[in-house]
Amino acid sequence: MENPVKVDPINSLNDFVIKFANVNGTGSASANQMFAKSIFRMGIPISPKNIFPSNIQGLPTWFEVRVNNKGYLGSRGGVDIAVAMNPQTYSQDVKEISEGGYLLYDSTWKRNFNRDDITILEIPLTQLCVDSFTNAKQRALFKNIAYVGALSPLLEIEYEVLEKLISEQFVNKPALIEPNIKALNIGRDYVLKNLPYPIGINVKREDKLKDKILVSGNDACGLGAVYGGATFCSWYPITPSTSVAEGFEKYASKYRVDSQTGKNNYISVQAEDELAAVGMAIGANWNGARGFTATSGPGISLMSEFLGLAYFAEVPLVLFNIQRGGPSTGMPTRTQQSDILSCAYASHGDTKHVLLFPEDPQECFEFSAEAFNLAERLQTPVFVISDLDIGMNDWVTDKFEWDDEQKYDRGKVLKAEDLDQMDNFGRYLDVDDDGICYRTYPGTHPEKGAFFTRGTSHDEYARYTENGDINEQTLTRLVKKFRTASELVPDPIINLSEKPGSSGVIFYGSTSAAMYEAKDILNENNIEVDLMRIRSFPFNLDVWEFIENHDLIYVIEQNRDSQMRTLIMAEGGISAEKLRSLVWFNGDPIQAKFIAKKIYERESQQALIT
Amino acid sequence: MSYFKPINKHPNLEKNKLGLTRRDYEGGVSTLCAGCGHDSISACIIEACFRLNIEAYKVAKLSGIGCSSKAPAYFLNASHGFNSVHGRMPSIATGANCANEDLLYLGVSGDGDSASIGIGQFIHAIRRQVNMVYFVENNGTYGLTKGQFSATNDLESKNKYGEDNLFPPIDLTSMAIQMGASYVARSFSGDRDQLVPLIMGAIQHKGFALLDIISPCVTFNNHDSSTKSYDYIRNHNEAMGKTDFVPLGEEIKTNYDEGSSVEVKLHDGSRLSLEKTDHNFDPTDAGNSLELIRKKNKEGKIITGLLYVDNKCKPLTEIMDLPDKPLNTLEQEELCPGSEVLEEINKGLS
Ligand SMILES: Cc1ncc(C[n+]2csc(CCOP(=O)(O)OP(=O)(O)O)c2C)c(N)n1
Ligand code: SF4
Numbered sequence: 037m038e039n040p041v042k043v044d045p046i047n048s049l050n051d052f053v054i055k056f057a058n059v060n061g062t063g064s065a066s067a068n069q070m071f072a073k074s075i076f077r078m079g080i081p082i083s084p085k086n087i088f089p090s091n092i093q094g095l096p097t098w099f100e101v102r103v104n105n106k107g108y109l110g111s112r113g114g115v116d117i118a119v120a121m122n123p124q125t126y127s128q129d130v131k132e133i134s135e136g137g138y139l140l141y142d143s144t145w146k147r148n149f150n151r152d153d154i155t156i157l158e159i160p161l162t163q164l165c166v167d168s169f170t171n172a173k174q175r176a177l178f179k180n181i182a183y184v185g186a187l188s189p190l191l192e193i194e195y196e197v198l199e200k201l202i203s204e205q206f207v208n209k210p211a212l213i214e215p216n217i218k219a220l221n222i223g224r225d226y227v228l229k230n231l232p233y234p235i236g237i238n239v240k241r242e243d244k245l246k247d248k249i250l251v252s253g254n255d256a257c258g259l260g261a262v263y264g265g266a267t268f269c270s271w272y273p274i275t276p277s278t279s280v281a282e283g284f285e286k287y288a289s290k291y292r293v294d295s296q297t298g299k300n301n302y303i304s305v306q307a308e309d310e311l312a313a314v315g316m317a318i319g320a321n322w323n324g325a326r327g328f329t330a331t332s333g334p335g336i337s338l339m340s341e342f343l344g345l346a347y348f349a350e351v352p353l354v355l356f357n358i359q360r361g362g363p364s365t366g367m368p369t370r371t372q373q374s375d376i377l378s379c380a381y382a383s384h385g386d387t388k389h390v391l392l393f394p395e396d397p398q399e400c401f402e403f404s405a406e407a408f409n410l411a412e413r414l415q416t417p418v419f420v421i422s423d424l425d426i427g428m429n430d431w432v433t434d435k436f437e438w439d440d441e442q443k444y445d446r447g448k449v450l451k452a453e454d455l456d457q458m459d460n461f462g463r464y465l466d467v468d469d470d471g472i473c474y475r476t477y478p479g480t481h482p483e484k485g486a487f488f489t490r491g492t493s494h495d496e497y498a499r500y501t502e503n504g505d506i507n508e509q510t511l512t513r514l515v516k517k518f519r520t521a522s523e524l525v526p527d528p529i530i531n532l533s534e535k536p537g538s539s540g541v542i543f544y545g546s547t548s549a550a551m552y553e554a555k556d557i558l559n560e561n562n563i564e565v566d567l568m569r570i571r572s573f574p575f576n577l578d579v580w581e582f583i584e585n586h587d588l589i590y591v592i593e594q595n596r597d598s599q600m601r602t603l604i605m606a607e608g609g610i611s612a613e614k615l616r617s618l619v620w621f622n623g624d625p626i627q628a629k630f631i632a633k634k635i636y637e638r639e640s641q642q643a644l645i646t
Numbered sequence: 647m648s649y650f651k652p653i654n655k656h657p658n659l660e661k662n663k664l665g666l667t668r669r670d671y672e673g674g675v676s677t678l679c680a681g682c683g684h685d686s687i688s689a690c691i692i693e694a695c696f697r698l699n700i701e702a703y704k705v706a707k708l709s710g711i712g713c714s715s716k717a718p719a720y721f722l723n724a725s726h727g728f729n730s731v732h733g734r735m736p737s738i739a740t741g742a743n744c745a746n747e748d749l750l751y752l753g754v755s756g757d758g759d760s761a762s763i764g765i766g767q768f769i770h771a772i773r774r775q776v777n778m779v780y781f782v783e784n785n786g787t788y789g790l791t792k793g794q795f796s797a798t799n800d801l802e803s804k805n806k807y808g809e810d811n812l813f814p815p816i817d818l819t820s821m822a823i824q825m826g827a828s829y830v831a832r833s834f835s836g837d838r839d840q841l842v843p844l845i846m847g848a849i850q851h852k853g854f855a856l857l858d859i860i861s862p863c864v865t866f867n868n869h870d871s872s873t874k875s876y877d878y879i880r881n882h883n884e885a886m887g888k889t890d891f892v893p894l895g896e897e898i899k900t901n902y903d904e905g906s907s908v909e910v911k912l913h914d915g916s917r918l919s920l921e922k923t924d925h926n927f928d929p930t931d932a933g934n935s936l937e938l939i940r941k942k943n944k945e946g947k948i949i950t951g952l953l954y955v956d957n958k959c960k961p962l963t964e965i966m967d968l969p970d971k972p973l974n975t976l977e978q979e980e981l982c983p984g985s986e987v988l989e990e991i992n993k994g995l996s
């Protein structure tokens with residue numbers, strides 16, 4: 037092959053970024069996923085990311101996989117190999133390739149890309165598929181499988197792994213196995229006969245992924261809701277949250293069916309809008325079923341009135357907010373952490389909500405299940421706040437665990453027997469002095485325990501009152517309840533360096549992956565930092581202690597206004613100078629290099645060369 | 647403020663089959679204006695529940711926001727109530743209904759609540775056939791916010807200050823029939839004899855039952871130029887034939903002439919016997935009902951009575967094929983697949 041490269045080609049084992057450029061709706065997604073999974077199956081950590089515009093068919097879409105044997109799962113930036121399947125975006129895709137990188141493209145239509153510093157791999161994919169398949173749909177579809185087949189000898193992906201993935205994928209449609217394998221071979225054989233292989237970038241089996249799984253955050257949230265005992269789901273479609281409800285339905289339809297009657301022990305209702313979605317979930321919870329809704333920023337705005345009602349009337353509710361780029365419709369298919377404040381204080385009046393911030397799918401599962409315990413224990417809305425990056429991308433994550441001994445915490449609910457023993461039931465009586473009162477489900481007892489739930493001011497017996505003192509007492513008790521909440525929500529994860537007097541770093545959610553890598557970069561450059569990953573709101577004493585113990589803290593977030601920093605300042609009276617805001621909000625997942633660079637520059641007063 | 651107590655306080659209060667008196671179905675003291683139609687409706691709800699031997703604790707009273715939506719506090723004290731947010735009661739009802747279909751759901755709303763801010767939820771609850779009785783206490787005005795026009799106010803009906811209403815009304819009954827409501831009646835808060843059996847029928851009906859009840863607002867919409875005043879309704883009410891509610895196992899006592907009555911069997915076996923004023927009218931034919939409503943509207947008459955009933959409809963919980971055991975009673979053993987299954991799921995993801 038004629039391709040005089042003027043720069044030494046990249047040589048790298050188990051550490052590179054490959055980016056696939058495709059046309060939306062051409063069936064590339066499953067081929068790309070198969071590629072990613074094959075490397076995962078070879079025991080090498082990967083982090084795949086979908087980069088897709090807000091449309092369904094015909095426009096560009098990308099799939100990027102970072103392969104990294106150290107297990108860094110954050111976005112790295114840069115592209116070492118591009119598989120360019122979309123002529124519309126050739127110029128952009130080719131420009132992105134690092135010096136010494138590689139370009140694989142469909143050479144059925146030859147191109148001159150004007151780059152003499154990269155290796156160009158020409159494979160006439162369309163022609164090969166036209167020659168081998170008669171059906172037009174198959175010809176188009178199998179191009180994708182063919183390039184995966186070609187990558188096998190080029191990168192030294194174990195061919196058997198790919199074959200096995202295909203047979204697994206089509207276990208229920210065995211007729212499709214043969215043509216898929218054929219397509220795989222078309223790509224592979226072409227490389228074996230026509231191109232020098234392997235190239236400088238390779239994969240080699242490792243044993244790094246014992247007890248790891250590959251799953252998306254939204255799938256994990258849906259599964260967590262099944263394990264957490266949710267029986268009611270109401271939702272309105274919105275990217276990137278839709279797959280939470282879909283995940284719930286997928287797992288519930290398999291694992292939540294009554295073995296005798298064959299009926300579903302759950303219901304999922306696609307509501308007419310987010311107002312109805314949250315209203316239905318509140319209605320179900322009021323009636324004693326564990327119910328949830330899933331949405332994204334615009335949905336939170338619509339749900340706000342109801343969230344105030346659930347807060348003030350003290351009705352449990354679990355709400356998933358899979359954040360996307362805002363404001364307004366914003367960047368609906370990009371990621372951000374920009375709903376922190378709108379969730380923390382959602383609704384009019386003095387409202388505050390319990391928030392959970394999972395960092396990856398494993399925590400999505402755990403927090404999703406736990407959110408139902410918290411919501412019922414605290415009788416208030418609990419938000420699981422994830423984002424598009426965690427939610428819609430597959431992550432290498434610890435396998436899910438469940439302790440069969442652990443019982444659901446259904447909170448303070450009085451049964452008929454309890455009511456029989458009581459003369460004085462008051463729905464909003466703070467009997468235990470923790471701000472949490474006892475509730476009853478409708479239909480519990482013929483004479484006792486009925487009450488009137490309302491969003492208007494009410495006394496301890498749920499009676500309407502306009503007495504300002506009583507309303508002040510209610511609002512003050514809710515603050516007490518919030519304090520109780522701070523003792524129940526997940527603790528922050530604190531990781532102190534060896535060096536006393538180091539600066540602190542606060543981060544949360546999907547920033548984790550990049551942060552762990554940034555810490556290593558900083559350490560290599562002799563900068564030590566103490567890390568605190570916030571996992572929930574309200575903040576508990578550990579959070580305040582960490583802040584107290586540091587003179588300078590970087591707060592790293594994926595939003596413009598440093599919303600978590602604002603929340604910390606507002607809730608703890610922390611001075612602005614102490615908390616240095618470090619923000620990234622372009623809609624792409626945050627990168628370690630960015631974090632390391634910014635912290636290094638401030639800490640050492642010089643630039644970081646990486 | 648009125649302390650409107652419509653029922654007899656005689657010590658020898660009549661008892662129903664549960665040994666309960668009407669007093670046992672009462673609620674708190676009403677804070678609505680003296681003479682407000684909404685209070686009369688509450689009294690009819692009490693009467694209907696008393697006569698049907700309803701166990702009040704098995705009832706959930708739901709409402710939105712408005713004078714009308716306050717009403718659930720004034721009947722059935724032994725029931726749980728949920729006074730939610732403006733126009734959003736239907737979604738609360740939908741969720742609650744799915745969690746436990748064994749309760750009787752009485753939703754109380756106003757014309758502002760249902761025909762304006764909440765019209766979307768109203769329509770979708772109908773469309774989903776939520777099993778509930780949905781009362782619209784329709785006064786053509788926003789009572790609680792002091793007399794603004796509502797979307798059910800007739801075009802020619804001026805407000806208290808003589809201002810013209812510029813937009814035509816939404817007819818909730820015909821809209822509900824078109825959306826698939828399976829029991830649709832219109833009545834008048836002042837016509838207790840008509841309203842009580844209609845409520846009883848609605849309670850026994852399985853599916854979405856709409857009762858659009860003209861309920862005059864004495865404070866803001868009872869003037870001479872209003873078409874929702876007591877006087878106007880009395881003069882223009884065209885009541886369909888008498889409706890009798892016949893409980894399961896009882897004989898029909900009323901004797902109408904041959905062909906002049908029609909009987910509708912309800913889900914529990916009880917029946918509604920309707921006297922026919924128009925021999926061609928068939929309340930199970932939606933086209934027929936819509937035509938009748940349209941015709942009477944055009945004539946400037948307010949047609950009241952049972953307008954439409956579909957006694958074969960499937961309520962939401964049946965459409966969704968929910969288990970017989972209410973979702974809110976399922977225990978962890980039935981809900982949580984457990985660690986072994988999770989291990990399998992893990993395998994599938996590795
Ligand atoms: C979101 C919201 N907007 C406005 C209001 C103010 N508001 C309270 S009741 C009401 C109208 C009620 O009218 P209707 O439902 O007809 O009840 P009525 O008082 O006439 O019985 C309005 C606009 C509110 N409570 N909430
Ligand atoms: S303002 Fe009108 S609707 Fe409200 S209580 Fe008074 S009479 Fe009834």
Ligand SMILES: [Mg+2]
Pocket residue numbers: 712756757758783784785786787788789796
């Ligand atoms: Mg009104």
